[in-house]
Each structure stands twice: as structure tokens, then as C-alpha cells.
Amino acid sequence: MRRIGVLTSGGDAPGMNAAIRAVVRYAIYRNIEVLGIKKGYKGLIENDIKHMDLSSVADIIHRGGTILGTDRCEEFKTEEGFNKALDNIRYRDIDGIIVIGGDGSFQGARKLSLAGIPTIGIPGTIDNDLAYTEYTLGFNTALNTILDSISKIRDTSSSHERTNIIEVMGRNCGDLALYSGLAGGAEVVIIPEAPIDMDTICETIMRGKARGKKHSIIMLAEGSGNAYELKDAITNKFDVNIRCTVLGYIQRGGTPSAYDRLLGSRLGAKGAELLVGGTGNVVLGTKDNVIFNMDIDEALKIEKQFDYEAYELTKILSM
Known part of the structure; x- marks a missing residue:
């Protein structure tokens, strides 16, 4: 390897900049040139690529978002768009690419791998929906x-x-609602993996009111419905004062936590180490706080296991 590329794709996630910084600095430490690919796969198609040095990643470890920008690129899925990307990879003499993103981004990395471009996938998504x-x-x-x-x-x-309904992100994976509900003491958690009927929701709220509880928190994953529609459904059942809060993109932004800065730094450095050492076509992950790598095809086949124990605990502790 003489020159590698790095891109961020899909939804941005706090800690992406820490990973970019680690990729760049580790590669330079090993005398490898790094090119930053702007706006994800769109940058590959449009040849929107820049040289990165030590200064280009200075003072970014604490910043949310991604300095490279990100986009969801439908054109990359087409034969014409993909061929443009390959042409620019060859034109720029890029020997391998590190992709930071979620499931859709990894599908793109897999496509590059099949075309002979070594890739490393770093899991970057706030939904925590990558099963491996x-x-x-x-x-x-x-x-x-x-x-x-x-x-x-x-x-x-x-x-x-x-009673306040708080709607959070999570179309197919309810981890944000589940774990924030458990840690935040929510009375009800509504997630795609564990549908709950309206009678149970209402009974839980009424039980709390009967013992003198002044308020209730309902955590709702966006994949399980709309906060305002849920409010109407509950108030049609019984008289209760409800307000709705949809957190939206506030969940994506902000200064990364210490954990995400450390994780981004470790994943970025390990990704660069593997790519420079000749390993490609894998994704990185963590288990028991240890970084590991797995074949990208195998990783994408694994189905997410729902944490029923945590879900049952939310119901027990909300009594």
C-alpha cells in the first residue's frame, strides 16, 4: 500500500472525526499517503478527493459530524455510477479504502471489494443496528x-x-429507545422488536397515577409509530395530559462522548493498520471491549439479536 482513501457515508455519527483522525495519523506514521473522499461515495463518482496531512485532522477529535461530509448516493448503485467511481480510484492510484458508516455503507464497501479494491468497514451509526x-x-x-x-x-x-412521549430514532432497531428508557426510568418503551398493545400502555400509565405518580415518560422508537398519533390514541382511551417531544437530529450532533472518541480512535487506527498490512474486505467490530475483524459478507449475514432481558427489566422497574 502506498496510498489509501477514507470516506464517511450514510448518516453522520459522533466519533466519525476521531476515526478519520486516527486513520490519517496512523497511515502517515507508516509513511502511507491518505486521501479524504468527500461526501461519501458521491465523492468517488465526482472525483471530489483531497490530500490529507497531519494538520488537516488537527482539533477534530472533539467535533461531532464528519469533516469529510456524507451523503446517500443512489448513483453509486448504478453500473454507470460505480464505473465512474472505479475510474477515479484508479486515476488517483488509491490502493485501498476505509469506509465509515452503517449497513448501506458496508454494502458499498462490499461492492468495491468484489471489484478488487481492498476495503475496511468501520461501524459508524447511532442506531447500533449492525448485528455483528x-x-x-x-x-x-x-x-x-x-x-x-x-x-x-x-x-x-x-x-x-x-405524561410525555419522547420519540427517538430507530426505524428497525429500537436500541436507542430501549437503553435510554431503561437508563432514564421510562414507564413505557415502544420499539419495533417488541410490539405493545394500547391497553397495556394505558394500564401502565393509570397504575402510576393511581399510586400518586405525577408524571410518566413513554419512549417511542420512530419505527414503531408517530408520537402525535400515539398521543391521540391514548387520549381517546382515557383523560390524561400528554405532551410530545420528537428529538430528531439533535440525537446525531454534539461533542462525542469519551467512549466514542476512544472507540473511533481505536477503530480508525486498527483499520489503517490492517489495510496497510494487506488485509482487506473486512469490517471491524467490538466484543468485550476488544476490537476484532470479520469478513464483510459474513458480518452482513448476521441477524441482530434483541435484548429481551433489558426489555423485560424496563417493565419490572417501571412498576
Whole structure:
């Protein structure tokens, strides 16, 4: 390897900049040139690629988002768009690429691998929806952002004796709602993996009110419905004062936590180490706080295992 590329793709996640920084500095330490690919796979197609040096990644470890920018590129999925990307990879003499992103980004990395371009995938998504790894980059920060919001909302909910529905991200994976609900003391957690009927939701709220509880928190993953529609459904059942909060993109932004800075640094350095050493076509993950690598095809085949124990615990502790 003489020259490698790095890109961020899909939704941004806190800690991506820490990973970019580690890729660049580790590679330079090994006398390898690094090119930053802007706006994900779109940058490969448009040849929007820049040389990166030590200064280009100075003072970014604490910043959210990604300095390389990111995009979801449908053109890359087409034969014409993919061939443009390959032409630019060859034109730039890029020997291998590190892709930081989620499932869709890894599909693109797999496609490059099949075309003979060595790739390393670093899991970067706040949803924590990649089954092969315990944690993805950005999940910890997003979780803490949600917890901070729960604390603030609880204060005003208690003052006004309200129930508050907090809608968080998670279309197919409810980890953000589940773990923030458990850590934040929510009365009800509604996630795609464990559908719950309206009677159970209402009974839980009424049981709390009957024992003098002044407020209730309902955590709702976006993949399980809409906060305002849920509010209407509950108020149609019984008289209760409900407010809705949709956290939206506030979950993506902000200063990465210490955990995500460390994880991004470790994953970025390991990705560069493997690529420079001749290993490609793998993704990185963590298990028991140890970094490991796995064949990209095998990783993408693994199905996410739902944490039923944590879910049952939310119901027990919400009594």
C-alpha cells in the first residue's frame, strides 16, 4: 500500500472525526499517503478527493459530524455510477479504502471489494443496528444526548403532572429507545422488536397515577409509530395530559462522548493498520471491549439479536 482513501457515508455519527483522525495519523506514521473522499461515495463518482496531512485532522477529535461530509448516493448503485467511481480510484492510484458508516455503507464497501479494491468497514451509526458488533460508533453519544433530554423533560412533566412521549430514532432497531428508557426510568418503551398493545400502555400509565405518580415518560422508537398519533390514541382511551417531544437530529450532533472518541480512535487506527498490512474486505467490530475483524459478507449475514432481558427489566422497574 502506498496510498489509501477514507470516506464517511450514510448518516453522520459522533466519533466519525476521531476515526478519520486516527486513520490519517496512523497511515502517515507508516509513511502511507491518505486521501479524504468527500461526501461519501458521491465523492468517488465526482472525483471530489483531497490530500490529507497531519494538520488537516488537527482539533477534530472533539467535533461531532464528519469533516469529510456524507451523503446517500443512489448513483453509486448504478453500473454507470460505480464505473465512474472505479475510474477515479484508479486515476488517483488509491490502493485501498476505509469506509465509515452503517449497513448501506458496508454494502458499498462490499461492492468495491468484489471489484478488487481492498476495503475496511468501520461501524459508524447511532442506531447500533449492525448485528455483528456490540456497539457502533456514535451510539453512546446519542444515548447520552437522549438521557439529558429525558432529565430536562421529566422536570417540566413533573411540575405540570403530565405524561410525555419522547420519540427517538430507530426505524428497525429500537436500541436507542430501549437503553435510554431503561437508563432514564421510562414507564413505557415502544420499539419495533417488541410490539405493545394500547391497553397495556394505558394500564401502565393509570397504575402510576393511581399510586400518586405525577408524571410518566413513554419512549417511542420512530419505527414503531408517530408520537402525535400515539398521543391521540391514548387520549381517546382515557383523560390524561400528554405532551410530545420528537428529538430528531439533535440525537446525531454534539461533542462525542469519551467512549466514542476512544472507540473511533481505536477503530480508525486498527483499520489503517490492517489495510496497510494487506488485509482487506473486512469490517471491524467490538466484543468485550476488544476490537476484532470479520469478513464483510459474513458480518452482513448476521441477524441482530434483541435484548429481551433489558426489555423485560424496563417493565419490572417501571412498576
